[in-house]
Amino acid sequence: MSATEATTELLTRPKRADARRNYEKVLAAAREAFAEGGEATSLEEIARRAGVGIGTLYRHFPSRQALLEALYVNEVDELSRSAHELDEADPWEALNGWFERLIAYLATKRALAAELTNYLDPDAPVFQSCRASLFAAGEPLLRRAQEAGMVRGDVDFSDVLHMVAGISKNTASDPKQIERILRVALDGLRYSAGS
Amino acid sequence: MSATEATTELLTRPKRADARRNYEKVLAAAREAFAEGGEATSLEEIARRAGVGIGTLYRHFPSRQALLEALYVNEVDELSRSAHELDEADPWEALNGWFERLIAYLATKRALAAELTNYLDPDAPVFQSCRASLFAAGEPLLRRAQEAGMVRGDVDFSDVLHMVAGISKNTASDPKQIERILRVALDGLRYSAGS
């Protein structure tokens, strides 16, 4: 790349207004359609709901995967921002409060994450950045509970996140059962060898 | 259905030898191809590997879902049968031994189960019968550990199965991490409120 090309790139014009509008329309339509139809949702359907042509959808998101990634990132960001509302005195309760939010989110987004795992390794940049968001949100809560001696010290946040996510995303039909099982697994955080 | 039709059905001739052979060929090819390619595996590819035409594949398995169900059932049955080899003195160790087998199985079959959940509710007959197989295999081990006072009494086998399966099927990249997290969750089975 020559200096002229680099300069041209840096001075690129902003997106046109109609393009910006259509981008948001597609993302909103994707959220809604995917929540209803899961993996069976077609991009034609999303384009139709957004009121744009299929070529327009592809102009904004060059593949199905790209669209799903954008949607996933968008939603994880929202979840992470919601963690800052937790301000409870008891470290164990604060950690559990956050997990409750995470669990509620995961219950509704199972199809989206599942499809993305078809395309991507767990170490893919999109998953890494989303994990970073979730870390920033929840890791201080775990550390606080560990420093208060309420949670075992031999787990890190990644472990706990994985454990909770795995249980939440499983296909049990009964939310009560999921709750019960999470209770057991989270009790494992409090277990120590002498007890 | 009239009585004549019911009688005719009961006296149906056995499958021809070539059909039986082809059925097994397709199932074997499906196992191999799906293990390699996951959800991206096409039925044309499976038919090609089996050395049959696509019409033959569909004659034996009327849809993609039907083929995946048959494969899933076949493999869960194999896992369940392997549980009878456990004969360890310590109830906790026997239970853990079985979970290790379950976990190893789940690690290799994630894509298959995930795709089936796109088609089926958790209460679908195929999942119910596979759960029954797994129950018959592992539930006595749990009960033994509970009767020996080594496992809390407020969980049933379904809970434990769901917990272990959920964690095993998650998309962490590191088997060591999965092992560590399962350790924590299974420690939760030993946690009691006074400890």
Add this chain to the structure above:
DNA sequence: GAACTATACGGAGGCTCCCTCCGTTTGTCA
């Protein structure tokens, strides 16, 4: 072994969905 028949086969073709290409439209700037 031949004849018969029902079972089983395979592949062409239709449909849906992902994706590309390109003629047309439109937003933006001078």
Add this chain to the structure above:
DNA sequence: TGACAAACGGAGGGAGCCTCCGTATAGTTC
């Protein structure tokens, strides 16, 4: 207003799921 590049949308190609039907073959009877 005119120029121009970005943005549009939809027709069409390819892949994969699935169906239909002419042909082949396994199995039975004589």
